[in-house]
Amino acid sequence: MTAGKLRVIIVGGAITGCTLAAALQDVASEIVVLERNPSAKAMDLEQGGAGLALLQSSNAILRSDLLLPQGIKGSDVRSARHEGEGNVMRILSWTTGQVGMSIPSPGETRTVHRKTLTKALYEIAIASKAPVTFKWGKTAARIDTTKGIVETTDGEVLEADLIVGADGVRSCVRTAILEASGLPVASSVPLGVSCARWSLRDDEVPEKTRECLRLPSDKSQGYGNTTFHCDSQRLVTYRMRDDGLLNSILYFYDSFVPPSLATQDRPSATSWRQAGSTALLKKLIDESNPAEPLAQLLAAPQQVGLWQLRKYVPLPTWSHGNAVLLGDAAHPMAPFQASGSSQAIEDVEAFVHALVASRKDGEPLSKALDDFYKLRFLRASIVQAISDRTPFPQDLLQQSQKQSQEKAPPVPDEARNHPSYREAAERVEEAMKSHSIDLCSPTVARFAMVYPGVKRFVEDYPKLVLGSTPRL
Numbered sequence: 001m002t003a004g005k006l007r008v009i010i011v012g013g014a015i016t017g018c019t020l021a022a023a024l025q026d027v028a029s030e031i032v033v034l035e036r037n038p039s040a041k042a043m044d045l046e047q048g049g050a051g052l053a054l055l056q057s058s059n060a061i062l063r064s065d066l067l068l069p070q071g072i073k074g075s076d077v078r079s080a081r082h083e084g085e086g087n088v089m090r091i092l093s094w095t096t097g098q099v100g101m102s103i104p105s106p107g108e109t110r111t112v113h114r115k116t117l118t119k120a121l122y123e124i125a126i127a128s129k130a131p132v133t134f135k136w137g138k139t140a141a142r143i144d145t146t147k148g149i150v151e152t153t154d155g156e157v158l159e160a161d162l163i164v165g166a167d168g169v170r171s172c173v174r175t176a177i178l179e180a181s182g183l184p185v186a187s188s189v190p191l192g193v194s195c196a197r198w199s200l201r202d203d204e205v206p207e208k209t210r211e212c213l214r215l216p217s218d219k220s221q222g223y224g225n226t227t228f229h230c231d232s233q234r235l236v237t238y239r240m241r242d243d244g245l246l247n248s249i250l251y252f253y254d255s256f257v258p259p260s261l262a263t264q265d266r267p268s269a270t271s272w273r274q275a276g277s278t279a280l281l282k283k284l285i286d287e288s289n290p291a292e293p294l295a296q297l298l299a300a301p302q303q304v305g306l307w308q309l310r311k312y313v314p315l316p317t318w319s320h321g322n323a324v325l326l327g328d329a330a331h332p333m334a335p336f337q338a339s340g341s342s343q344a345i346e347d348v349e350a351f352v353h354a355l356v357a358s359r360k361d362g363e364p365l366s367k368a369l370d371d372f373y374k375l376r377f378l379r380a381s382i383v384q385a386i387s388d389r390t391p392f393p394q395d396l397l398q399q400s401q402k403q404s405q406e407k408a409p410p411v412p413d414e415a416r417n418h419p420s421y422r423e424a425a426e427r428v429e430e431a432m433k434s435h436s437i438d439l440c441s442p443t444v445a446r447f448a449m450v451y452p453g454v455k456r457f458v459e460d461y462p463k464l465v466l467g468s469t470p471r472l
């Protein structure tokens with residue numbers, strides 16, 4: 001360690017990894033980011049067509065002096081801001097295209113291309129005063145959490161005072177931390193719903209769709225996002241990249257996928273860069289009687305990315321020895337509250353806060369890691385729990401879930417019955433029942449009126465305060 005500063009290895013160079021690399025400069029003497037993608041360009045391909053909604057909390061953090069020198073403004077990442085007069089979220093009927101509900105966009109919501117955001121964060125990170133090295137094409141394979149050692153698949157051995165797992169849903173750092181803590185590694189189970197994602201350039205958006213989505217050429221007319229909804233599927237669209245791209249995410253039951261579809265065209269839990277076939281979209285056009293503007297939108301893409309959504313349990317710990325988890329590695333969540341990145345960015349703020357405080361007071365690293373878990377566990381886990389609530393009717397969802405689980409039976413999961421996991425789950429359950437915890441998504445309260453899963457959640461936990469976006 002140099003003058004109290006830490007040598008840090010970050011495993012994973014996406015949103016969590018880049019935000020942290022940019023934010024650690026006052027506490028790190030050197031930062032090495034290991035990213036398994038072979039280059040920044042390959043990373044772009046992996047993230048192609050993927051939009052993100054950034055909520056109020058993460059927008060405030062990105063603008064703050066956590067990310068020196070000046071933070072990131074919406075215009076830096078060419079985000080669309082859904083706020084102000086005329087900016088509404090609309091829910092349209094799947095079959096008629098008629099507006100069922102129209103609500104003002106919540107707080108300061110921005111939609112951004114994840115590639116643009118990651119690039120902006122990366123540029124701040126490499127300009128930081130602590131030397132930051134990105135090692136591309138490096139996959140962490142083994143982690144010694146006690147000695148602070150990371151070994152990559154090509155045999156390189158690196159040592160640090162702090163190892164951060166920013167390696168997403170299938171984190172290898174998470175496995176190392178749980179095993180070193182003597183805890184079983186929890187598996188995930190299918191949620192029963194998959195999604196298909198694609199984006200279209202502005203000039204590729206069919207005319208009828210454009211009219212229906214009210215895509216104005218004059219931005220001052222305002223634009224929010226539009227959802228086409230029915231009990232079997234749901235499609236969310238919004239603009240990003242200075243309105244040059246229209247992002248679409250379609251959610252459907254796993255059971256909708258025809259058995260005849262080739263394996264590579266099926267949603268998988270392991271990759272969302274999969275260039276899936278559009279056969280699923282064609283089937284939807286034929287079978288679900290979509291309104292004409294929606295049918296045109298479903299017919300437009302040449303390829304889609306596919307992703308099976310899974311359910312994850314809260315972890316009893318996020319750290320062991322010199323290693324800690326942030327972002328999806330700590331609390332993977334389904335996208336129904338559009339909260340994953342905002343929670344990851346909140347993690348970074350809380351983690352840096354805990355680290356700076358402990359360095360100042362001359363306390364051991366373990367104190368910062370414990371404080372970070374205390375600061376973040378309940379909030380992130382509650383958002384994780386509510387993000388699992390789909391907008392679909394419970395009976396249809398359960399049917400689909402059952403089929404998915406029968407097809408790929410989950411590994412027997414000793415974690416769910418382990419006392420530490422049970423205790424973590426009970427803490428979350430208890431907090432939701434008895435405390436006032438502000439959730440990050442003000443949309444929840446409004447959507448509760450129309451979406452059965454969310455409505456039940458709000459009824460089950462009436463003491464949760466919905467609607468504001470607290471930070472540290």
Ligand SMILES: Cc1cc2nc3c(=O)[nH]c(=O)nc-3n(C[C@H](O)[C@H](O)[C@H](O)COP(=O)(O)OP(=O)(O)OC[C@H]3O[C@@H](n4cnc5c(N)ncnc54)[C@H](O)[C@@H]3O)c2cc1C
Pocket residue numbers: 011012013014015016017034035036037051052053054138139140141166167168169170171172195197249272307326327328329334335338339340341342343344
């Ligand atoms: C369909 C969908 C829609 C979503 N929509 C939204 C939304 O609107 N708003 C929102 O906030 N969130 C959304 N999310 C969630 C959001 O994508 C995640 O929360 C966010 O990307 C988490 O970032 P991360 O950096 O923690 O993990 P990731 O983005 O998963 O990044 C992990 C990185 O680690 C690298 N890596 C993994 N293993 C290794 C290894 N062993 N060695 C080296 N590198 C490794 C990977 O290549 C990757 O670059 C959505 C998610 C999905 C699936």
